[in-house]
Amino acid sequence: MQLHRPGVSVYTVPTDAPEADGTPAWETTTVVVVEVSAGDATGTGWTYGPVAVGDFLTERLAPLVEGRSALDIPAVHDALCHSVRDTGRPGIASCAISALDVALWDLKARLLELPLVGLLGACRERVPVYGSGGFTTYHDTHMAAQLNGWVHGQHIPRVKIKVGAEWGREVARDLHRVRSARHVIGDHAELYVDANGAYTRKQAVRVGHAFAEHGVGWFQEPVSSDDLDGLRLVRDAVVSDVTAGEYGYDLPYFARLITSGAVDCLQADATRCGGLTGFLRAAALAEAHGLEISAHGAPHAHAAVAASVPNLRHIEWFHDHVRVEDMLFDGALDPTGGTVAPGAGLGHGLTLRTEEVAQYRVG
Numbered sequence: 001m002q003l004h005r006p007g008v009s010v011y012t013v014p015t016d017a018p019e020a021d022g023t024p025a026w027e028t029t030t031v032v033v034v035e036v037s038a039g040d041a042t043g044t045g046w047t048y049g050p051v052a053v054g055d056f057l058t059e060r061l062a063p064l065v066e067g068r069s070a071l072d073i074p075a076v077h078d079a080l081c082h083s084v085r086d087t088g089r090p091g092i093a094s095c096a097i098s099a100l101d102v103a104l105w106d107l108k109a110r111l112l113e114l115p116l117v118g119l120l121g122a123c124r125e126r127v128p129v130y131g132s133g134g135f136t137t138y139h140d141t142h143m144a145a146q147l148n149g150w151v152h153g154q155h156i157p158r159v160k161i162k163v164g165a166e167w168g169r170e171v172a173r174d175l176h177r178v179r180s181a182r183h184v185i186g187d188h189a190e191l192y193v194d195a196n197g198a199y200t201r202k203q204a205v206r207v208g209h210a211f212a213e214h215g216v217g218w219f220q221e222p223v224s225s226d227d228l229d230g231l232r233l234v235r236d237a238v239v240s241d242v243t244a245g246e247y248g249y250d251l252p253y254f255a256r257l258i259t260s261g262a263v264d265c266l267q268a269d270a271t272r273c274g275g276l277t278g279f280l281r282a283a284a285l286a287e288a289h290g291l292e293i294s295a296h297g298a299p300h301a302h303a304a305v306a307a308s309v310p311n312l313r314h315i316e317w318f319h320d321h322v323r324v325e326d327m328l329f330d331g332a333l334d335p336t337g338g339t340v341a342p343g344a345g346l347g348h349g350l351t352l353r354t355e356e357v358a359q360y361r362v363g
Contacts, residue, residue, distance in 0.1 A: 001111060003076075005066040006036040006100060009352075010054040011360040013324050017142065019135040022164025022198025029320045030362070031328065032057065032095070033352060036103045038070035043107025044329075044352055046301065047099040047271035048321065049092065051362060057096045060087070065100065070111060073104050077277045094249035094272055101275020102301050106347040115349065117342040120276075120308035126339035127306045129299065130192060133319035134161025134181065136170075143177065144184045146319070151185045156317065156338045158190035160218065163207075164198030171203070175210055182214045192218035199223055201230045208238035216240050220267070231262035241265055245282075246296035248273050254282045258289045265313055269296040276305045287311040300325045300350055303333060304342040315340075325350070328357050 012030045019026055032053045033046045047053060064083055068076050080100065084093040109119040131150030134143050143161065150156040161181050163174040182191055193216050199207060204222035211219065219240040223230040225247050235242035245267035248254050254273075257263060266286040270279040279302070283293045287310065295302035295315035299322060302315045317335050326332040329350040333340040343349020 001038045001070045003065050003068050003070050003107075004037045006034050006057065006062045006103065008054045008057045008062070009033045009035075009354075010051050010362050011324075011328060011357055012362045013327060013360050015320065016323065017135075018137045019320070020137045020165070021135065021162040021194065022196040023167065025137065029324050031324055032099055033328070034099045034103050035352070036065065036100065036107055038107060038111060041107055041110040043103040043105070043110060043347060044350060045099040045102030045104070045106060045275065046298070046328075047095040047102075048298065049095045053092050053095045053099070056092050057100065060084075060093075061096055061100055070104070070107055073101070073108060073277060076104060077101055077274065081274070090249035094274060098271045098273065098275040098278065101277050102270060102348075105276045109347040113346060115342065115344055116304035116347050117307045120304060122307050122342075123310050123312070124307050126341050127303055127312070128158075128314040128339050129156060129317040129335045130158035130160055130190070130314050131156045131319075131335075132160045132192075132194075132316045134159070134177070136162045136165035140177075140180050143181065147181060147184045150317075151189045154336045154338075156335055157188070158192065158314070158338070159185060160192035160194055160220070160316075162196065163193045163211075164195035168195070168199040168203055171207060174207065178211055178214050178216060187215070190218070191216050192220065194220035195222050197221045197224035197227075201227075201233050204230075204234045205237045208234060208240055212239045218243060218265075220244065221246075225257075228256060228260040228262045231257075232260055235262060235264060243267050243294065245269075246272070248282065250274065251278070251281055251285065254285055258285060258291060263291070266291050266293045267296045268293055269298065270301050270305060271298045279305050280309070283309045283311060297321050298325070299340070300329065300331075300333060300348065303340055304348055307342045327360075328353060
């Protein structure tokens with residue numbers, strides 16, 4: 001069954017409130033969607049990034065896919081990766097490859113008339129999630145409402161907030177927000193923080209000790225994810241699990257992150273690291289070193305592959321991506337109870353609402 005040339009569309013959706021983490025601020029989220037067909041079936045994949053990802057997909061990658069076998073995903077994936085050697089793999093190229101890879105897996109499952117989790121093979125029926133948001137732009141009332149909705153409304157027993165505002169210059173406010181978050185969720189829910197690399201090494205150690213007093217068990221990117229020595233220093237010094245990997249675009253990066261002893265749990269994002277193919281390889285690498293893996297962002301892209309990975313910890317139920325995926329696609333999942341079940345229909349179970357979301361289309 002031969003692949004047709006993929007179609008690409010780009011959508012920019014305003015956030016429901018101003019958002020920021022420890023580094024940038026933003027008011028929109030852009031998603032690049034790719035649809036690839038063979039026979040009468042169509043697979044859908046997506047990634048989050050600039051419009052340029054869509055341009056790269058259309059101009060550079062789509063011609064390489066046309067005419068290839070829809071069932072031979074490793075061969076197509078390998079060809080795509082080789083094609084960007086001179087362009088540079090990280091960033092735009094890898095996001096484009098990732099979106100296309102997700103679409104290819106969805107298509108293959110539909111051609112074989114299987115749910116995607118059935119094609120991959122399941123390790124579990126339901127996948128743990130954690131609520132993720134708590135942006136540094138949120139005032140206390142806004143953050144409390146979001147946390148309450150997850151923990152007491154949807155009964156999600158683990159949540160994450162952003163810290164490190166203004167590149168780590170508002171530590172007192174970070175500590176206040178962590179105290180407030182713990183007060184809202186009580187003692188029976190897990191509390192995570194994400195600094196997005198905003199702290200310096202010793203600052204992260206000091207802040208990490210203070211966070212531990214409020215039961216913070218997950219300290220994401222306390223320093224830059226490129227600073228492997230710094231991550232290891234913080235990991236050795238604090239009680240919380242130190243995690244990173246969301247900016248991993250290829251397998252060699254994950255290998256360096258793991259073998260340097262920088263993380264307690266590896267993170268990977270299938271919409272950046274080479275799609276489901278890249279995620280599965282990263283998970284196997286983590287398992288070989290005794291580590292669990294956690295899926296970053298794009299929860300609906302990860303649900304099926306997360307159910308198939310033996311060393312999974314959880315997936316991120318990220319506020320922005322949940323909103324966008326619920327708006328763009330039919331078939332969104334329900335995290336009530338703290339888990340999601342991968343779609344039981346064909347493929348990953350999501351279908352683009354082309355007409356309903358046309359107002360957000362930018363490319």
